[in-house]
Amino acid sequence: MLKLFGAALILLAGTLFGWYQALQLSRRPTHIAELIRGLQRLETEIVYGFTPLSEALRSIGERSPGPVGAVFAQAGKELSEPAGRSARDIWQHVITQQWRNTSMKPSEREIVSQLGATLGLTDRDDQVKHLRLAILQLQGENETAREEQAKYERMWKSLGVLLGALIVIIMY
Structure with missing residues (x-):
């Protein structure tokens, strides 16, 4: 009886592991799309709203769901604190802390990290160019993520x- 119970637990654990991996594959395109929408909102805030970066990031974080919104919200919160750190350092710190809560891969992290290196350093037009480049790269990653989901989820x-x-x- 104990052997049967152990076998059922092992089978359940294997099944749950497979379902978890499939869930990660299905969440990745969603998280990338949320990140793209957040960056598009940031572009709008920079171009039309003339909003300070900390307020813009906090506002985007409040309107974005889940772990992607938490990235923006925490970055905005830390930028508003008078700690004397640069926007780049804060962005890298937040990405390091919050990225594990998302289902995105290192390729998306690299794109977002490169974007963070230019946030707050240059004029509005240059920041918009970098935002659009990051959005374009993330759209390519989103297509790849959808293909991988269709291919590997089942x-x-x-x-x-x-x-x-x-x-x-x-075992038996």
């Missing part, structure tokens, strides 16, 4: 069950 679900079953078979 595979991970099946692989989790099969992996659990393989471990049970090997």
Whole structure:
């Protein structure tokens, strides 16, 4: 009886692992799209609103859902604190802290980190150019993420069950 219970737990763990990986694949395009929308809002705030960077980031964070909104909100909050740190340092710190809460990969992180190096340093037109470049690169990553989701989501679900079953078979 105990062996059967252990086998069921192993099978359940394998299945849950596969479903978790599939969930990560399905969240990635959503998080990238939220990031793109946030950067587009930031562009609008910079061009038309003449809003200070800290207020713009905080406002975007409040309007954006989930972990992507938390990135913007925390960056805006830390920028408004009089700590004497540059926008680049704050952006890198926030990305380092908050990125693990998203389902995005290192390629998206690199794009966002490169963008952070130019935030607050140059004039409005140059920042808009960098924002548009980052948005364009993220749109390419979003297409790749959708392709990977279509290709691998079902595979991970099946692989989790099969992996659990393989471990049970090997153990007995």
